[in-house]
Amino acid sequence: xxxxxxxxxxxxxxxxxxxxxxxxxxxxxxxxxxxxxxxxxxxxxxxxxxxxxxxxxxxxxxxxxxxxxxxxxxxxxxxxxxxxxxxxxxxxxxxxxxxxxxxxxxxxxxxxxxxxxxxxxxxxxxxxxxxxxxxxxxxxxxxxxxxxxxxxxxxxxxxxxxxxxxxxxxxxxxxxxxxxxxxxxxxxxxxxxxxxxxxxxxxxxxxxxxxxxxxxxxxxxxxxxxxxxxxxxxxxxxxxxxxxxxxxxxxxxxxxxxxxxxxxxxxxxxxxxxxxxxxxxxxxxxxx
Numbered sequence: 041x042x043x044x045x046x047x048x049x050x051x052x053x054x055x056x057x058x059x060x061x062x063x064x065x066x067x068x069x070x071x072x073x074x075x076x077x078x079x080x081x082x083x084x085x086x087x088x089x090x091x092x093x094x095x096x097x098x099x100x101x102x103x104x105x106x107x108x109x110x111x112x113x114x115x116x117x118x119x120x121x122x123x124x125x126x127x128x129x130x131x132x133x134x135x136x137x138x139x140x141x142x143x144x145x146x147x148x149x150x151x152x153x154x155x156x157x158x159x160x161x162x163x164x165x166x167x168x169x170x171x172x173x174x175x176x177x178x179x180x181x182x183x184x185x186x187x188x189x190x191x192x193x194x195x196x197x198x199x200x201x202x203x204x205x206x207x208x209x210x211x212x213x214x215x216x217x218x219x220x221x222x223x224x225x226x227x228x229x230x231x232x233x234x235x236x237x238x239x240x241x242x243x244x245x246x247x248x249x250x251x252x253x254x255x256x257x258x259x260x261x262x263x264x265x266x267x268x269x270x271x272x273x274x275x276x277x278x279x280x281x282x283x284x285x286x287x288x289x290x291x292x293x294x295x296x297x298x299x300x301x302x303x304x305x306x307x308x309x310x311x312x313x314x315x316x317x318x319x320x321x322x323x324x325x326x327x328x
Contacts, residue, residue, distance in 0.1 A: 042180040042189070043114045045123040047102055047133050048078040050169040051272065051301050056081075060177045063110060067133065067306045068100040075100075078306045087305035088275030088313040097211075097309045101133035107140030111157060115144070120186040121157045124172050124193060126165040127240035130310075134161045158190040160197075163240030166303045167270035167319035168202040203236040203245060203261045204272075204317035205254035211312035234258060251281045258318050259288055266320040267296055272303035275313030282316050289318075 044062045046052075057064050057080065066077035069087075071094045078084065091097060107123070114121045123141075128134035137159050145153050162172045175196050179189045206212055231247040232254035248257035262269070269289055273282045282300050289298045303317060 129240035274308035
């Protein structure tokens with residue numbers, strides 16, 4: 041049986057992870073020196089309140105040693121292991137997984153171990169990473185080989201879109217995830233900057249006036265024929281805009297399932313609480 045490994049930015053609940061056969065390794069967020077493991081979706085409490093009183097917030101990826109321990113255990117119990125992480129351009133988690141793989145292979149006498157352990161940089165995060173995990177499991181259920189699944193996910197990631205809007209640029213600037221061009225984007229006159237992920241990096245998509253304008257700007261990025269739509273909230277303050285986005289998306293795409301899920305504290309620490317994102321699959325043939 042194929043086992044899938046990922047990081048906690050995937051937004052899966054514990055029940056969803058178990059159903060998909062996914063091992064979720066926790067990222068950490070550090071608030072005023074206190075470390076917290078990111079828990080499954082819906083179990084992270086009121087992290088917006090926690091952040092609102094914090095002087096310093098940082099995050100840390102899964103350590104290579106943790107990946108290596110899990111890889112060794114799963115390879116002993118299962119035929120194949122596929123690790124899909126959030127974007128390597130936004131976090132060190134993919135690099136950590138690569139270092140762990142190299143260490144496990146170096147410590148193992150078996151020459152064919154590399155054929156049973158495959159890593160994929162999703163170039164995505166949050167619900168878009170979840171979409172990649174679900175796609176990988178569907179292929180595994182169709183008895184595809186590990187290499188076939190890995191190659192298919194690397195293609196599929198190009199059809200998964202994610203866009204997000206932020207009410208305040210300070211957390212995103214402080215995170216260092218913006219390139220030099222994007223650091224000049226300013227919040228003026230209640231305008232919410234809108235971004236998307238492009239090949240794993242952040243690309244500016246303009247802005248919207250206030251939360252309503254941001255919602256319209258995000259919705260207008262969703263192509264006709266979009267499938268598997270997920271709206272992600274980042275703290276309670278974004279639940280209202282997320283609900284409005286969900287209602288409009290269901291009106292525009294009546295035959296498409298639209299869900300609302302929490303995006304989690306790790307990504308919220310970088311883009312700010314109150315932010316909202318939309319994830320969708322652009323190609324219908326790849327969403328099933």
